[in-house]
Amino acid sequence: MLLSVEKYEQDRKARRERLAKSARFEEPDRVPVVFGIGTSYFAWLFDYPIDRVYDNPELQVEVHLKGIEWEYEYLKADHCTRGGIGYDAGPVGEAIVFGAEVAHPAGTSPRICHMFDSVAEAAESAIFIPPAENRLMKNHFEKHAKYNETARKMGVKLGLNETPTVGIHPPLSAACALVSPTLVYEAMVLEPEIIHKLLDRMYEAFVTYFDYFRDIYGWPKKGIGFGLADDNISMISNDYFREFQMPYYMKFRERYGVTSFYLHTDGPNDQHFKYLANEVKLTSMDIGGWSSLERAVSDMKGKVYIHGGLNCRDFYDPDGMSEVTKKKALDAIRLAAPGGGFELAIGGECYVRVSPKGIRQLVEFVEKRGKYPIDV
Numbered sequence: 001m002l003l004s005v006e007k008y009e010q011d012r013k014a015r016r017e018r019l020a021k022s023a024r025f026e027e028p029d030r031v032p033v034v035f036g037i038g039t040s041y042f043a044w045l046f047d048y049p050i051d052r053v054y055d056n057p058e059l060q061v062e063v064h065l066k067g068i069e070w071e072y073e074y075l076k077a078d079h080c081t082r083g084g085i086g087y088d089a090g091p092v093g094e095a096i097v098f099g100a101e102v103a104h105p106a107g108t109s110p111r112i113c114h115m116f117d118s119v120a121e122a123a124e125s126a127i128f129i130p131p132a133e134n135r136l137m138k139n140h141f142e143k144h145a146k147y148n149e150t151a152r153k154m155g156v157k158l159g160l161n162e163t164p165t166v167g168i169h170p171p172l173s174a175a176c177a178l179v180s181p182t183l184v185y186e187a188m189v190l191e192p193e194i195i196h197k198l199l200d201r202m203y204e205a206f207v208t209y210f211d212y213f214r215d216i217y218g219w220p221k222k223g224i225g226f227g228l229a230d231d232n233i234s235m236i237s238n239d240y241f242r243e244f245q246m247p248y249y250m251k252f253r254e255r256y257g258v259t260s261f262y263l264h265t266d267g268p269n270d271q272h273f274k275y276l277a278n279e280v281k282l283t284s285m286d287i288g289g290w291s292s293l294e295r296a297v298s299d300m301k302g303k304v305y306i307h308g309g310l311n312c313r314d315f316y317d318p319d320g321m322s323e324v325t326k327k328k329a330l331d332a333i334r335l336a337a338p339g340g341g342f343e344l345a346i347g348g349e350c351y352v353r354v355s356p357k358g359i360r361q362l363v364e365f366v367e368k369r370g371k372y373p374i375d376v
Contacts, residue, residue: 001062002069004157005083015078023284023305025341031333031370032342033363034079034307036264036286036349039088040109042067044352051104054090057147061085061154068158075356077363078343084159087147089140093168094177096136097128097205108352112177119187122179123198128205131212137166165213170252171202172245173232181232188240195244203248207255222257227264234267234288241272249280260284266348267291273299289313289347297336306336308347310362315346315354321361329362330369334376344370 005012021028042063043053053060064085071080090110095102101113116122131137144164151160168174175198176184187195214221228249233241252258260283263276268290276282277300284305287296293309300306309332314325321329329344336342344366346354 001065001154002072002158003065003155005068005072006157008072011072011076012081012083015081019078019081019343022340022343025302025305025339027338027340027372030372031337031344031366031374032078033344033366033370034077035075035346035359037067037071037079038349039063039067039090040352041350041354042070045070045356049106050108050352051106051110054088054110055104057087057143058150060088061147061150061156064088065154065156070356075360075363077359084161085151085156086161087144087164089143093166094174096134096140096166097168097209098126098178099129099136100178114177114179116179119175119179119183119191119198120194122175123194123201126175126178126198126201128201128208131166131209134166140164140166163213163217165209167209167213168202168206170206170228170230170245171199171248172236173230174202174206175199176232181235184232185235188236188244192243199244199248203251223259224256225260225262226252226256226258227262228252229264231266231288233272234265234269234290238271238275242275246275246280253280262286264348270295276300277303286345287347291347293332293336301336302339302341304341306342307345309336309342309344310346312346312348312351312354315350315358315362317358318355320355320357321365325358325362326365329365333366333370334374337370337372337374338376 018028019032022032039053039060040050043050046063046066048063053063068082068085092102092110092112094100095112098115100115103111103113105111116125141164148160169177184195233245253261261281262284263282264286265288267288269288270292273296276285282304285307287306287308289311291308296306310329314328332344
């Protein structure tokens with residue numbers, strides 16, 4: 001089991017340099033290929049019950065160590081540079097901040113149970129727990145401490161997260177965690193003033209918790225790198241994005257003096273690319289697995305570092321990478337790679353059942369066919 005990454009330092013350095021050069025909109029030796037792989041995938045890969053792994057910090061250490069070792073020894077993708085591990089509670093930030101219940105369905109990560117039956121009720125009653133008084137957050141940190149204690153007892157020499165935090169998604173996605181997303185989208189049309197009120201509450205919760213940890217840990221008040229995970233913008237038009245969600249992005253930018261701005265999404269975002277590049281001024285984006293890479297290149301190339309081009313469904317075949325997927329990967333390289341500023345990836349994250357053989361074959365394919373200069 002992996003306790004140290006010292007023997008991989010040469011590989012880690014080469015991968016970091018490749019990614020850094022591409023992020024500067026320069027052409028490295030070849031196109032970077034990366035994957036968003038986390039706790040759920042590792043648990044599935046090694047046949048651990050996913051729900052138990054999230055609820056058991058001691059077991060989670062074991063899963064993470066096996067997962068990182070598998071990445072270094074087998075996958076060998078360009079994201080395989082991590083030299084640290086940390087406790088993962090799953091996507092439950094809103095549950096901790098607002099006091100929602102959490103479900104633990106078998107075979108997947110924990111899920112927040114909606115707290116409210118209507119948007120109007122949420123707008124009136126969604127009150128966040130002040131950070132200094134939040135017992136749920138204390139329980140979360142106890143699991144975090146148990147994780148680190150277990151790692152140290154096992155002799156882990158990797159970095160451990162010593163600055164645990166709790167946060168929520170940006171306003172729209174946070175609201176969709178507390179009340180049915182369908183109701184939220186409907187209210188944008190029928191009750192826009194109520195939606196504005198609800199989203200203002202979510203913004204207040206976001207910055208309150210962010211500022212709380214910033215002050216505890218002494219983070220800079222201005223001039224920071226900033227990242228958001230905002231899947232729910234994929235489901236709304238650009239007009240609604242600019243009215244209801246984009247203003248909060250701009251508030252974040254102003255409030256924190258953002259110097260680099262990253263956005264992760266899972267769904268289709270073609271409708272937003274132009275505004276994300278030119279108005280929000282993202283510096284990097286995971287475009288999601290359902291977006292058009294052609295549209296991303298047209299609207300963002302040279303301004304935003306693009307992560308994506310492939311979909312989880314391209315890799316569900318346990319026998320490996322199909323000829324159709326190879327063609328799709330090659331088309332993506334030819335379209336987006338010239339000039340740098342692009343990493344080939346499964347947009348969003350690697351879901352359970354994505355073939356480990358298939359994504360390893362993609363790495364090998366890119367090592368052969370993704371060398372610069374790109375043959376277009």
